[in-house]
Amino acid sequence: MSDSNYSVRHILIGVWTAAVLMFVFLPSATILIASMTASRYFTFPITAFGFDWWSKTINSLEVRSLAYTSLSIAAVVTVIAVVLGFFGALAFARYDWRGRKLYQKFILLPIFFPQSVLGLALLLWFNALGFTLSWKTAVLAHLVWIAPVVTLVMAIQVYSFDPSLEEAATDLGASRWQTFREVTLPVLMPGIFSGSLFAFLLSWGNFPLSLFTTGADNTLPKYLYAKMVAGYTPGVPVLGTISTAAAAIVLFGGYVAMLLLTRNRKAAL
């Protein structure tokens, strides 16, 4: 009796999970459908399909420059966040030092903070310092939020790192730099990898921080928001789809690359 109860419960959990997943993907599916209409306004069911808006959007110089800005911000944020996060994670999880517990909680604070308020606070701060808002100030703003996230992601990897590996290398006569390059870095590679993936994607899609800190430079999410509020064209769902697809490709590409990486490592051992 309890066995059949058990499986009924499992089926219910499965059905519920499927429903939640559908809920999660419904808006993206809607965006995809809306991007394939030929008419100026979206009505469902679609009567005339067409891809004019796709070619129009892809060939638009404005869109290209937006994508370029978003990409530059994400790239610079990734590089800096990974460096900061790498050392931050070592301090978080690898070394024992006085003040570490406090430091761990301090690192969490920007993550547990409303992003829009952070964006506005930075707007005020940059203004008070006399900075002109541009994509560079947006990089700073993204970093305040993304560097702690990357630190946490990498810290999880660092926790599983056995410090005696480093000691063994030193005992065998490796210099500090050699130990770092030959032992620490390769072992922590998966963490560095997933950290940079997170950094890039979170920056690419960020809206609340970019909204207040990019000044005259526009990112894709910010531009899309402006278009949603005033001046809808089917270009909005097209661009939304492209941005989503780009992020998904990076995510899955990264996932596959990571699988291959760990497999190669295992084969080499």
Add this chain to the structure above:
Amino acid sequence: MSGDSSFLAQPGRRAAIPIMVLLLLGFVAPLLAVVGFSFMPPRTFGLWHEPSLENYERIFSDNTYVSLLWSLGLASLTVVLLALICYPVAYGLVRVFGRWSTALTLLFTIPLIVSENIRLYGWVLFFIKGGVLPGTLKALFGVEMGDFLFTPAAVLFGMVYVYLPFMLFPMTLGIAMVPNQMREAARDLGATRWQVFREVELPLSTPGLMIGSLLTFVLAVGAIAEAKVLGGQRIIPITHDIEIAFTYAQNWPLGAALAVLLMLVVSVLVLTVLKRFDLDQILGKR
């Protein structure tokens, strides 16, 4: 060696410096500036004026605090709804789906990387007149759907949608922390399914639940895109008031005072909850 006694002798401390510098300049300093501005006279743009409490008085005499109540109320509702929605899913990811869990988790991660306003706009096109849902209802059943968009319920719906992963993932971690033997032992000792849940599962997975709720609440209280995209300005959340004060109204001190009120609520919550946890234990140090 005399260097050992210096502040930077410990390697952990040295490694912490770069990110600490970033957070001091990019997080602590701006927040201090906000606090400072909140005590400046209205419509001033410097920190050298005589401090005053005028902004705070105005918030309470002008009913501006109503928007703070809206934000807090919506965020609390979001947390409760998400806890109910996510628990079975998180439980499934840890205990039921086995080798499918990784793939499912990846699927749940994807929305995180898509800008929230794009996804919210998907809901606009879904619910709008002539959109996916009303269009389908009309084509199939000839039923006209009432307006859902641009209502407080739509804003709540959007918040539940956007912050789902932030509840789900910490919850999954929390449930994974409950040792299987504990549950089995409780079963063997004759506990009913409900008792196992209430006496073993729930208390032991509390850290994950608390962190998920905290994260969701904090992010939801700062929600701005939901009310803009789905709410059609019907609801004015506190973040909207702060934004208006900082931008169109050019009244930094008022905006700063509002931000300080919100920060107070958030930091009291975050600090009390975080104080109770040992992060080494949660994140996996043995």
